[in-house]
Amino acid sequence: MPVFVKFWGTxxxxxxxxxxxxxxxxxxxxxxxxxxxxxxxxxAGSGIRELGKxxxxxxxxxxxxxxxxxxxxWDHIQGFPFFAPLYHPGMKIRVYGKQVKDDSPYQLLSGxxxxxxxxxxxxxxxxxxxxxxxxxxxxxINGVSVNAFALNxxxxxxxxxxxxxxxxxxxxxxxxxxxxxxxxxxxLEDAGPLRQVPDDLVAVALKADLLIIDAQYxxxxxxxxxxxxxxxxxxxxxxxxxxxxxxxxxxxxDPEDTDSGIDEKVMSCRRRAARHGSKLAICAAREGVEMKF
Amino acid sequence: MxxxxxxEYDATITGNAQILRRQRDSRxxxxxxxxxxxxxxxxxxxxxEMVIGRSPDAQVRLSSKRASRQHAFLRLYNTDxxxxxxxxxxxxxxxxxxxxxxxxxxxxxxxxxxSIFVYSEG
Numbered sequence: 001m002p003v004f005v006k007f008w009g010t011x012x013x014x015x016x017x018x019x020x021x022x023x024x025x026x027x028x029x030x031x032x033x034x035x036x037x038x039x040x041x042x043x044a045g046s047g048i049r050e051l052g053k054x055x056x057x058x059x060x061x062x063x064x065x066x067x068x069x070x071x072x073x074w075d076h077i078q079g080f081p082f083f084a085p086l087y088h089p090g091m092k093i094r095v096y097g098k099q100v101k102d103d104s105p106y107q108l109l110s111g112x113x114x115x116x117x118x119x120x121x122x123x124x125x126x127x128x129x130x131x132x133x134x135x136x137x138x139x140x141i142n143g144v145s146v147n148a149f150a151l152n153x154x155x156x157x158x159x160x161x162x163x164x165x166x167x168x169x170x171x172x173x174x175x176x177x178x179x180x181x182x183x184x185x186x187x188l189e190d191a192g193p194l195r196q197v198p199d200d201l202v203a204v205a206l207k208a209d210l211l212i213i214d215a216q217y218x219x220x221x222x223x224x225x226x227x228x229x230x231x232x233x234x235x236x237x238x239x240x241x242x243x244x245x246x247x248x249x250x251x252x253x254d255p256e257d258t259d260s261g262i263d264e265k266v267m268s269c270r271r272r273a274a275r276h277g278s279k280l281a282i283c284a285a286r287e288g289v290e291m292k293f
Numbered sequence: 294m295x296x297x298x299x300x301e302y303d304a305t306i307t308g309n310a311q312i313l314r315r316q317r318d319s320r321x322x323x324x325x326x327x328x329x330x331x332x333x334x335x336x337x338x339x340x341x342e343m344v345i346g347r348s349p350d351a352q353v354r355l356s357s358k359r360a361s362r363q364h365a366f367l368r369l370y371n372t373d374x375x376x377x378x379x380x381x382x383x384x385x386x387x388x389x390x391x392x393x394x395x396x397x398x399x400x401x402x403x404x405x406x407x408s409i410f411v412y413s414e415g
Contacts, residue, residue: 004393023398281390288396289387292378 003167004034005210006290009047012174012216012230012252013075023259025287028075029252031212033162033169038142040162041067042171042212044080044109047287052084065093066132066141068148069105070174071157080109081118086125094132096139098148098158106131149204151175153229161204167293168208170245172201173252175214176227177235186219187234190272197239205243209293212285213240215250218265237269241278247293249285320415322367322374322397328356328408336410342368345405346379359383360406367397372415376403 009027016026028045039062041051055062065085070076085091095106109129113122122129133139137148144164151157152175159172177197179185184192205211215237216230233250240248250269253262262284273280322338336353343352346364355364361381368375377394378385386404387395397403399414 006394283390286395288375289390289392290394291391292393 001036002292003162003164003169003209004032004290004292005169005212006032006034006051007047007249007285007287008032008051009043009045009079010251010253010285010287011045011075011255012214013255015046015075015078016255020258020260021253023286024253024257024262024284027287028078029070029173030079031171031285033171035142035144035162035164035167037062038144039065040141040144040146040160041065042160043068043070043076043173044083045075045077046079046082048079049082049084052082052086056084056088061090063090063092065091066146067093067095067105068146068158068160068171069095069108070151070159070171071153071155072105072108073155073174076174077108077112081113081120086128087120088128091128093129095129096146097131097133098137100133100135102133103131147204149200152178152198157229159201159204161208169293170205170208170211172205172211173214174229175201175231176229177201177231177239179226179235185232186223188219190234190268190275194241194276195235195238197235197242201239202243205239205245208243208245208247210247210249210291211240211243211245212249212251214252215265215269216252216254218261218268221254221256233265233269234272237272237280237282240280240282241273241276245280247281247283247291249283251285253284318372318415322369322415323413324353324403324410325413326353326408326410338367338369338374340369342366344379346381355406355408357407360408364405373397374412374414381405 009030010025011028027047029043030045030047031042033040097103110122139146147161148158151159157174161170180196183195213236214231215233217232222232266284269282324336326334344363344366345353346362347355347360348362363379364381365385366377374397384391388402397412401412403410
């Protein structure tokens with residue numbers, strides 16, 4: 001059975017509604033990964049609002065949603081209070097911690113809905129939102145193996161892979177792939193060899209059908225934002241090539257990126273992959289696009 | 294601006310702006326189809342759903358054997374137009390990327406079998 005991935009929010013940092021973000025979208029991160037009737041929601045940025053509306057129109061109506069937050073930065077949680085299933089009887093939203101009794105993501109969402117920030121109290125949602133857990137970063141959920149892994153981002157961040165049979169989807173956002181000593185940077189002419197990337201991330205992404213990856217910057221803009229916790233699209237591409245990923249979606253677009261700027265970023269990464277003899281298919285994550293694997 | 298202080302001139306400007314906005318929202322979406330050596334054909338999207346495929350019933354007919362009978366469809370949601378792959382054999386490509394569904398934007402290039410379509414927003 002196929003797996004479906006739909007992008008509901010692809011922008012990093014802050015919602016960016018503008019004429020020049022109309023194609024790739026201005027909503028902050030939210031990605032739906034669906035295996036049959038099992039729905040995984042990655043992050044609760046402003047894109048989750050449209051997902052919520054859509055879920056309520058589906059038949060049969062989904063009853064169980066599995067929410068995985070990467071971290072607590074505002075752009076990854078700000079949409080949660082506007083997620084329509086919260087207010088819909090019969091829905092249950094499971095918010096996962098990395099290990100048993102780690103209810104920090106659940107508590108985080110609870111705090112966000114305190115009266116200082118939002119008019120509806122978290123307590124009023126009753127048991128529609130529950131804390132659930134992975135076991136040492138892993139869990140089998142309806143036959144899908146979910147695996148959490150650490151990422152390099154200020155304050156910490158967690159990525160997730162979802163695998164069943166030969167299908168694997170990896171969500172790896174808000175991660176800085178740091179340059180190693182001696183590496184060519186900025187590689188404005190795209191002349192350098194593949195960069196060194198963390199072995200553990202290559203292992204996680206190995207032969208994935210789709211890797212959704214933080215590629216907020218091009219080489220030039222990354223030069224001014226080193227240690228901000230996001231990656232150059234060239235480093236992201238190199239990781240995907242090393243991991244023999246089949247499809248790569250550049251994600252967490254910079255709020256300053258125009259649609260045409262993102263197109264340029266994609267083209268430069270495709271040229272880089274081709275130069276290294278890779279058949280990797282590269283696109284930019286685009287709001288409203290659904291893919292099937 | 295307070296409505297109570299609105300002059301007749303202001304009211305006309307506001308009214309015209311509303312009319313223009315409504316007209317913009319109700320403009321029809323269209324596709325420019327390129328297939329084979331022939332020239333482009335402009336297809337205006339009618340109704341709320343249109344089928345693209347080889348079937349005689351398809352509103353957007355394709356002649357290629359690589360096309361499924363009901364290969365894809367377009368559906369209007371509010372003022373947006375959505376493209377869906379109807380579980381076709383050869384898939385649907387948006388700007389060169391294989392997609393299952395997508396909200397279309399002005400200038401998008403859609404490939405279905407041997408046909409290329411350029412989408413124009415209403």
